[in-house]
Amino acid sequence: MNFPGEIIVKEVGPRDGLQNETEMVPLEAKIEWINMLSETGTSYIEISSFVHPDWIPQLKDATEVAKQIKRNPDVTYAALVPNLKGLERALEVNVDEVCLFLSASESHNKNNINKTISETLPVLKNVSKEAKGAGKTVRGYVSTVFGCPYEGSIDTEKVITICDKLFTMGIDELSIGDTIGVADPLQVEQVTSKLLSYFPKEKIAMHFHDTRGTALANVLVAMNLGITKFDSAVGGLGGCPYAKGASGNLATDDLLYMLHRMGVNTGIDENKVINAAFYIEKYVKNLSSHQMKILNSQPL
Amino acid sequence: MNFPGEIIVKEVGPRDGLQNETEMVPLEAKIEWINMLSETGTSYIEISSFVHPDWIPQLKDATEVAKQIKRNPDVTYAALVPNLKGLERALEVNVDEVCLFLSASESHNKNNINKTISETLPVLKNVSKEAKGAGKTVRGYVSTVFGCPYEGSIDTEKVITICDKLFTMGIDELSIGDTIGVADPLQVEQVTSKLLSYFPKEKIAMHFHDTRGTALANVLVAMNLGITKFDSAVGGLGGCPYAKGASGNLATDDLLYMLHRMGVNTGIDENKVINAAFYIEKYVKNLSSHQMKILNSQPL
Numbered sequence: 001m002n003f004p005g006e007i008i009v010k011e012v013g014p015r016d017g018l019q020n021e022t023e024m025v026p027l028e029a030k031i032e033w034i035n036m037l038s039e040t041g042t043s044y045i046e047i048s049s050f051v052h053p054d055w056i057p058q059l060k061d062a063t064e065v066a067k068q069i070k071r072n073p074d075v076t077y078a079a080l081v082p083n084l085k086g087l088e089r090a091l092e093v094n095v096d097e098v099c100l101f102l103s104a105s106e107s108h109n110k111n112n113i114n115k116t117i118s119e120t121l122p123v124l125k126n127v128s129k130e131a132k133g134a135g136k137t138v139r140g141y142v143s144t145v146f147g148c149p150y151e152g153s154i155d156t157e158k159v160i161t162i163c164d165k166l167f168t169m170g171i172d173e174l175s176i177g178d179t180i181g182v183a184d185p186l187q188v189e190q191v192t193s194k195l196l197s198y199f200p201k202e203k204i205a206m207h208f209h210d211t212r213g214t215a216l217a218n219v220l221v222a223m224n225l226g227i228t229k230f231d232s233a234v235g236g237l238g239g240c241p242y243a244k245g246a247s248g249n250l251a252t253d254d255l256l257y258m259l260h261r262m263g264v265n266t267g268i269d270e271n272k273v274i275n276a277a278f279y280i281e282k283y284v285k286n287l288s289s290h291q292m293k294i295l296n297s298q299p300l
Numbered sequence: 301m302n303f304p305g306e307i308i309v310k311e312v313g314p315r316d317g318l319q320n321e322t323e324m325v326p327l328e329a330k331i332e333w334i335n336m337l338s339e340t341g342t343s344y345i346e347i348s349s350f351v352h353p354d355w356i357p358q359l360k361d362a363t364e365v366a367k368q369i370k371r372n373p374d375v376t377y378a379a380l381v382p383n384l385k386g387l388e389r390a391l392e393v394n395v396d397e398v399c400l401f402l403s404a405s406e407s408h409n410k411n412n413i414n415k416t417i418s419e420t421l422p423v424l425k426n427v428s429k430e431a432k433g434a435g436k437t438v439r440g441y442v443s444t445v446f447g448c449p450y451e452g453s454i455d456t457e458k459v460i461t462i463c464d465k466l467f468t469m470g471i472d473e474l475s476i477g478d479t480i481g482v483a484d485p486l487q488v489e490q491v492t493s494k495l496l497s498y499f500p501k502e503k504i505a506m507h508f509h510d511t512r513g514t515a516l517a518n519v520l521v522a523m524n525l526g527i528t529k530f531d532s533a534v535g536g537l538g539g540c541p542y543a544k545g546a547s548g549n550l551a552t553d554d555l556l557y558m559l560h561r562m563g564v565n566t567g568i569d570e571n572k573v574i575n576a577a578f579y580i581e582k583y584v585k586n587l588s589s590h591q592m593k594i595l596n597s598q599p600l
Contacts, residue, residue, distance in 0.1 A: 213510070
């Protein structure tokens, strides 16, 4: 194995985690929790989503969250934005980075936002342009790259075309998502190699879900190819969006366990992440990460 | 990556799984279940343990299990044996392979069987000799290789010395165990490389636990070094012996998911394994494998 000595872990728990939890976490708790995360040593937190409140009521307090959290100057505070209206709200509260999203699967995109991929691209182009004009960096999520709940397998050529279009419109970084957690390490090797033959590795992050237990194996393979940025959610928050009770987002604490034990530096304090996991677990029960299951277990 | 096209998955659920479950599974259910496992295409099942019934009451019916299961000629039926008395019982019911065990950690071995490692070795030597004399193959488990609940880290040189002694006494294969599920992929790469510099890869199997979510990443690294034999338990049966509620044995169904999706052949029918998992889940609740969590989830 040949892997980078430093990995950037991007915390998506407050957005991708909470949007898939049925419990509403009170605003004050979110603020306290994000403030805790800001002090873990992380350099990146996606704090909420500026989609229409009817779409994701759990995140309808995005404006208040962004306004009331204590900003650590070493942290990039990002938020999801679906369109110009959402961008306007995000800019009002001065988020550092704007995250756009698009599915690599036509039917998943249609199902998710009721638009085809070609109808979505011009919207993203406008939002990206406006965000860049306002001095923001822009991140794009490309979802269902490794498999779609409706279409099954996704052609990597199609993924490359979409990524190319997104980079061409000025997006700074793309997060390549295994939204339903089906990817296997060989597939990750193949898709990542292909991506890296077109785009520089600094512009690619991987977003794995642990639904079938393969997330850390997939991280390993991507690291071995030089990828240095991975998304994860504290405690495995969020679960799987398609199967209640199954695992979802790769847990930040599981990722840190593996990386730190391998001697890979992240700059993040595992214990502080665990404290943040225990804090949010008061509101969102039964976090699914391996670390939390151990810590919540009874010694025999 | 460069990995073998075929992997032998050794099913340890009926022994390593059930011995860590508090529920007593009725004899008839064990027989029915092992018969189901025998028809999955697997080539290996560890059916029980001939330790003293007071040690592991869950497996006190080892003799009846061995007598009453329907033997598939394509399957090797193995059982754990601690000493000559256990061997005598195992030979009476004609198991195909005898499995011995020893810890790489002095304090774990002492805690487990109340003997030092040097006190244990002559016992194993006798059992191995007698078993071979009776025409049986002999497997050895070396446990806590990647970390010990009492001592922490374990010196790989010590592991090599122990393995060398066990092979010298005629043991055919050693299963290298991460008993408490702490191993990370870099450590697995280092330990496996070292082992393979001394011993042929055909004689080494790996036995990972998924307590911290790293099991499949660890399998991947070992496969990449040429290891072709892995132990696992249906449904992740058994949990962690040191933390009730945490994950234990790598789940056969999770392992098969990854291997088959990578195009690696195992000869095992995943659906039949899942059926066997559902069968045993009637007796042992809440199997922890990712596959079973998905199958037991509610679609959203």
